Amino acid sequence: MNARLCTRCVLPEVPPHITFDAEGVCNLCREHEAREREPMFLESDFVKIVDKVRGKHRYDCLVMCSGGKDSTAALYFMKERYKCNPLAFTFDHGFEQNDAIDNVRRAVAKLGVDFVFYKTNFMKDMFKRMIASRSKAVICHPCSIWYMDLAYKMAKRFDCPLIIAGWTKGQSRKQEVMTSCGCNIHQAEYRKMAEETQRFLDEELHDMPKYKDFPRTMDEMLKRAKKKHKAKVMSPHWFLPYTPDEYVDIIQREVDWKYSESSYPRKSTNCALNFVSVHNSMRDYGYTHYHVEMSKLVRQGVVSRDEALTNLKDEFDDTLLNDILGVLDLDVSAIR
Numbered sequence: 001m002n003a004r005l006c007t008r009c010v011l012p013e014v015p016p017h018i019t020f021d022a023e024g025v026c027n028l029c030r031e032h033e034a035r036e037r038e039p040m041f042l043e044s045d046f047v048k049i050v051d052k053v054r055g056k057h058r059y060d061c062l063v064m065c066s067g068g069k070d071s072t073a074a075l076y077f078m079k080e081r082y083k084c085n086p087l088a089f090t091f092d093h094g095f096e097q098n099d100a101i102d103n104v105r106r107a108v109a110k111l112g113v114d115f116v117f118y119k120t121n122f123m124k125d126m127f128k129r130m131i132a133s134r135s136k137a138v139i140c141h142p143c144s145i146w147y148m149d150l151a152y153k154m155a156k157r158f159d160c161p162l163i164i165a166g167w168t169k170g171q172s173r174k175q176e177v178m179t180s181c182g183c184n185i186h187q188a189e190y191r192k193m194a195e196e197t198q199r200f201l202d203e204e205l206h207d208m209p210k211y212k213d214f215p216r217t218m219d220e221m222l223k224r225a226k227k228k229h230k231a232k233v234m235s236p237h238w239f240l241p242y243t244p245d246e247y248v249d250i251i252q253r254e255v256d257w258k259y260s261e262s263s264y265p266r267k268s269t270n271c272a273l274n275f276v277s278v279h280n281s282m283r284d285y286g287y288t289h290y291h292v293e294m295s296k297l298v299r300q301g302v303v304s305r306d307e308a309l310t311n312l313k314d315e316f317d318d319t320l321l322n323d324i325l326g327v328l329d330l331d332v333s334a335i336r
Contacts, residue, residue: 003286004020004024006020006024006025006026006028006029006295007023007024007025008025008026008029008298008299008305009026009028009029009294009295009296009298009299009305009308010291010294010295010298010305010308010309010312011026011028011189011287011291011292011295012286012287012291013026014192014285014286014287017188017189017191017192018188018189027188028188028189028295029295029299032296032299041238041239042239043239043240045239046234046236046238046239047082049162049232049234050082050084050162053161053162054082054083054084055085056161057159057160057161058085058158058159059085059086059087059114059158059159059160060078060084060085060086060160060161060162061078061084061086061087061160061161061162061163061164062086062087062089062151062154062155062158062160062162062163062164062231063075063078063086063087063088063089063164064089064090064147064151064163064164064165064166065088065089065090065104065107065108065166066090066096066100066104066166066269066270066271067090067096067097067099067100067101067102067103067104067269068100068103068166068268068269068270069166069244069247069248069251069257069259069267069268069269070166070167070168070235070237070244071165071166072103072104072107072166072251072255072257073166073236073237073242073247073248073250073251074164074165074166074235074236074237075088075107075108075111075113075164076107076111076247076250076251076254076255077236077240077247078164078236079111079113080111080254081236082236085113086113086164087113087114087115087116087158087160088104088107088108088113088114088115088116089115089116089118089151089154090104090115090116090117090118091117091118091119091120091147091150092117092118092119092120093120093121093122093123093124093143093146093147093271093273094119094120094121094123094124094327095271095272095273095274095324095327096271096272097260097262097263097269097271097272099258099260099261099269100260100269100271101117102258103257103258103269104117106255106256106257107251107255107256107257110254110255110256111255116154116158118150118154122146122210123142123143123146124327124328125208125210125211126142126205126208126211126214127139127143127273127328128328128329128330129204129205129208130142130200130204131276131280131325131328131330131334131335132330132334133200133204134334134335135196135199135200135204136193136196136200136280136284136285137193137196137197137199137200137201138193138196138197138277138280138281138289139273139274139276139277139280140274140277140289141193141194141197142197142200142201142214144218145214145215145217145218145221146214148218148221148222148225148233149215149221149224149225151163152221152225152226152228152229152231153225153229155229155231156228156229156231160231161230161231161232162231162232162233162234163231163232163233163234164233164234164235164236165233165234165235166235166237167235167237167238168235168237168244168293168297168302169237169238169296169297169300169302187292189292189295190289190292192285193281193285193289196284198216198217201214201216201217202216243302243303244267244302244303262316262320264278264290264314264316265290265294265311265312266310266311266312266313267311268311272324273324275316275320275321275324276321276324276325276335278290278314279314279316279321279335280335282314283335288312290312291312294308294311294312295308318332321335
């Protein structure tokens, strides 16, 4: 990426959605300045919602648990801090890493919570089409539509009134109760990515019957899901005062959580296909949704700009990419 970066956050200049002023500060940092005095929801607001449902269902909440630090901490807090009876839910679309799944298994064993593990190849054909067609759709976006739909279906099956995610303060515009995905695709940073993703879903799946009913947007998925099951989607991280380093210390001590040996960004635990998604986003846009998240965390003072830049270095090579793409019978020539 050769574009200059904002002097305050880590986003590049990508007109017309991300622009810099004379001081080299992006429009999104300036907008954040104007919102700094907006009221934020407090942990007490979160507790009020949890109190209304606790003990009234078989499970108080469904916790989407990938094995990363954020979702593992969310599971820990729902059980230990908020005294809920959570159901941990992990999906594997064929690219989850073993050390992430091991993190979940250790956590549910130590916390004594019930656990559902769902493994499927359903998304692989879509991933392959997206990559082979050289679409500018962001791989993670259709995946997020799919897994949120899956989470609603699982919450309905077990009558869970809350769906708990591990989304950070960097994945929402402000710390509020939300009923959509953590990344707001209507924001300027995501607009072009969202347009390309929707174009792919609208135009590239007609000859693939298995995806005939696949939602074209997150909004469409939510509209469908809410007709079948009413559930609030929230993350305790929007309300808690802990930094990532602080809650990592807690889960390392309490549930023997461990960092993945290989993941992007640094100090994360994401699926293997994420490396390809990151490569393609940098190729097509010059930044990724992780740059957006890190920039929000920088603006909020959760991480420093230098730390964010270090975490976002993409140092993976073709050998790793070939290994991942090989699962889809592709190689790096498909993404060059």
